[in-house]
Amino acid sequence: RKEVEQDPGPFNVPEGATVAFNCTYSNSASQSFFWYRQDCRKEPKLLMSVYSSGNEDGRFTAQLNRASQYISLLIRDSKLSDSATYLCVVNMPSADYKLSFGAGTTVTVRA
Amino acid sequence: EPEVTQTPSHQVTQMGQEVILRCVPISNHLYFYWYRQILGQKVEFLVSFYNNEISEKSEIFDDQFSVERPDGSNFTLKIRSTKLEDSAMYFCASNHGQGVTDTQYFGPGTRLTVL
Numbered sequence: 001r002k003e004v005e006q007d008p009g010p011f012n013v014p015e016g017a018t019v020a021f022n023c024t025y026s027n028s029a030s031q032s033f034f035w036y037r038q039d040c041r042k043e044p045k046l047l048m049s050v051y052s053s054g055n056e057d058g059r060f061t062a063q064l065n066r067a068s069q070y071i072s073l074l075i076r077d078s079k080l081s082d083s084a085t086y087l088c089v090v091n092m093p094s095a096d097y098k099l100s101f102g103a104g105t106t107v108t109v110r111a
Numbered sequence: 112e113p114e115v116t117q118t119p120s121h122q123v124t125q126m127g128q129e130v131i132l133r134c135v136p137i138s139n140h141l142y143f144y145w146y147r148q149i150l151g152q153k154v155e156f157l158v159s160f161y162n163n164e165i166s167e168k169s170e171i172f173d174d175q176f177s178v179e180r181p182d183g184s185n186f187t188l189k190i191r192s193t194k195l196e197d198s199a200m201y202f203c204a205s206n207h208g209q210g211v212t213d214t215q216y217f218g219p220g221t222r223l224t225v226l
Contacts, residue, residue, distance in 0.1 A: 032212045034214075041200070041222075042219065042220070043202055043217040043218060043219050043220050044154060044202070044217050045217070046214050046215075046216075049212060049214075087153075087154070091212075094167060096142055096159040096161055096166040096167050097142060097159075097206060097208065097213060097215070098144065098156050098159050098167060099144075099146075099154075099156065099204075099215060100156065101146075101153050101154040101155070102153065103152070103153040104153065
């Protein structure tokens with residue numbers, strides 16, 4: 001079983017739409033969770049950390065369900081600039097905080 | 112804002128040659144990492160480095176790979192004898208090590224092409 005699994009998409013949505021997608025992780029001892037954004041052939045950049053209570057950052061809302069071991073990201077009022085690959089990232093239980101990445105969900109926002 | 116830097120941005124080499132990829136982590140960070148991403152695939156952990164030694168390494172990080180922190184600022188990844196399948200983006204990352212929620216910051220990557 002993969003450590004982190006994501007729906008690859010692509011999600012093709014019009015500007016202003018809401019888009020949501022999930023990921024699941026296999027290691028129940030994982031302690032911290034993130035969404036990173038990756039633009040084509042660029043480095044991953046932190047979008048937001050994900051907390052147990054759920055958290056919001058502007059148009060982005062992340063949820064964590066530890067019992068079901070899944071994480072979600074919702075983007076409201078999509079902008080053209082939101083077009084990217086969104087990486088679900090889990091901090092593996094280890095002493096050195098290494099990260100395990102999902103393969104990414106591609107979102108394309110069209111005018 | 113401090114950032115992780117990497118050089119070169121693109122390296123082309125012949126199969127069997129040695130390459131050294133260089134990184135300058137953020138100055139007050141304590142943990143350093145190399146990840147790689149083969150085109151079209153996910154980002155994969157290679158190795159972590161703390162207190163001047165390897166903390167953990169993946170199955171990918173075999174005897175052909177080594178890391179070094181030769182001075183107080185640089186962090187290098189060496190591939191001794193490159194193979195075609197080593198062609199990938201290599202990302203360096205660092206974090207302060209303040210806990211599991213600490214952010215890892217990634218450099219812009221080095222694109223390695225092995226011919």
